[in-house]
Amino acid sequence: MSKVHVFNAGPCLLPQVAIDRSIEALKDFKGTGVSLISISHRTKEWESVMDECRALWKELLEIPEDYEVVFLGGGASLQFLYVAMNFLEKKAAYLDTGVWAHKALKEAQGLGEAYAIACSKDRNYCYIPKGFDIPADLDYLHITTNNTIYGTEIKTDMDCPVPLIADMSSDILSRRVDVSKYAMIYGGAQKNAGPAGVTFAIIKKDMLGRVSRYIPTMLDYRTHIDKGSMFNTPPVFSIFVMNETLKWLKGIGGIDAIHAIDEKKASTLYAEIDRNSLFRGTADKEDRSIMNVCFVMAEGREDLQDEFLAFAKGKGMIGIKGHRSVGGFRASLYNACTQEDVDALVACMQEFEKLHI
Numbered sequence: 139m140s141k142v143h144v145f146n147a148g149p150c151l152l153p154q155v156a157i158d159r160s161i162e163a164l165k166d167f168k169g170t171g172v173s174l175i176s177i178s179h180r181t182k183e184w185e186s187v188m189d190e191c192r193a194l195w196k197e198l199l200e201i202p203e204d205y206e207v208v209f210l211g212g213g214a215s216l217q218f219l220y221v222a223m224n225f226l227e228k229k230a231a232y233l234d235t236g237v238w239a240h241k242a243l244k245e246a247q248g249l250g251e252a253y254a255i256a257c258s259k260d261r262n263y264c265y266i267p268k269g270f271d272i273p274a275d276l277d278y279l280h281i282t283t284n285n286t287i288y289g290t291e292i293k294t295d296m297d298c299p300v301p302l303i304a305d306m307s308s309d310i311l312s313r314r315v316d317v318s319k320y321a322m323i324y325g326g327a328q329k330n331a332g333p334a335g336v337t338f339a340i341i342k343k344d345m346l347g348r349v350s351r352y353i354p355t356m357l358d359y360r361t362h363i364d365k366g367s368m369f370n371t372p373p374v375f376s377i378f379v380m381n382e383t384l385k386w387l388k389g390i391g392g393i394d395a396i397h398a399i400d401e402k403k404a405s406t407l408y409a410e411i412d413r414n415s416l417f418r419g420t421a422d423k424e425d426r427s428i429m430n431v432c433f434v435m436a437e438g439r440e441d442l443q444d445e446f447l448a449f450a451k452g453k454g455m456i457g458i459k460g461h462r463s464v465g466g467f468r469a470s471l472y473n474a475c476t477q478e479d480v481d482a483l484v485a486c487m488q489e490f491e492k493l494h495i
């Protein structure tokens with residue numbers, strides 16, 4: 139197999155050491171003679187993985203004491219419902235920055251009063267709306283910090299007069315976050331924290347028990363908090379790989395270290411997009427994501443799109459086709475993607491330019 143460079147938007151590339159450890163555990167989990175996927179989740183060997191994983195989340199993100207960390211199923215998409223179920227009593231606002239944000243809003247509207255406080259659909263979600271007023275009577279404001287499809291990102295922790303809830307599926311663990319500014323943070327693990335099959339939720343304790351509706355057992359955060367994310371059978375394999383991914387991240391220096399690496403990768407690629415006469419970026423510069431870099435052929439060169447895709451494929455580039463709603467290209471530079479991968483993509487763009495000018 140020749141060298142490939144994986145830029146998939148999700149599920150993401152994961153560190154090789156996490157994959158290797160998972161293969162070992164699939165064969166023999168911690169010397170028990172039993173495979174990880176057959177081990178009882180009621181054993182102390184498994185509970186130690188669960189505890190370690192929870193502790194690593196708290197350590198890496200410096201999560202304050204008055205927050206709970208739970209691991210759930212159903213992906214970020216089910217969190218759209220969970221959030222409204224657990225926190226929407228009278229009225230909630232959503233910042234509509236794209237497809238995922240809109241889906242979150244739609245779920246809330248099925249349960250109560252929820253509306254878009256601002257929206258960037260007028261320019262196909264290529265920017266983050268700013269300067270909107272936040273009414274003080276909201277149950278919460280929901281934001282999507284990184285818009286995976288459009289390559290825009292809210293890169294600072296905003297001051298918010300009402301509880302702030304953030305879908306951080308695709309930029310969690312890529313930058314330092316002041317968790318205390320959020321009432322809740324959640325995401326599917328498969329963009330930057332692990333494989334598909336597990337969802338993380340970080341919840342401020344004082345948010346619980348505020349709504350009057352009946353909450354079905356499985357959709358009540360308190361159920362999962364009380365049982366240490368083991369009310370029902372946890373997705374042991376996904377949690378194990380996520381734990382190994384967090385251990386890798388800690389080993390390379392944690393959030394600040396990975397942020398410096400991520401920033402450098404993104405700035406390398408954006409610099410080439412801005413320099414190369416054949417390409418242009420689609421997101422407004424000030425809102426550019428460091429995780430998902432979206433670009434298209436420059437004006438007048440649109441006819442080269444398929445040729446570039448084929449050219450890049452020939453050079454081992456995987457997963458750079460843009461989402462159908464934006465078109466063009468998208469390179470996702472999640473934590474396990476290396477500077478070397480980005481340099482290879484840049485070299486490929488430069489070579490392609492030489493062939494066409």
Ligand SMILES: *Cc1c(COP(=O)(O)O)cnc(C)c1O
Pocket residue numbers: 148212213214215216238282284285286305306307308325326327329
């Ligand atoms: C991928 C993604 C989702 C959906 O995640 P699932 O775990 O597949 O449900 C939600 N929000 C954002 C920002 C995403 O990138």
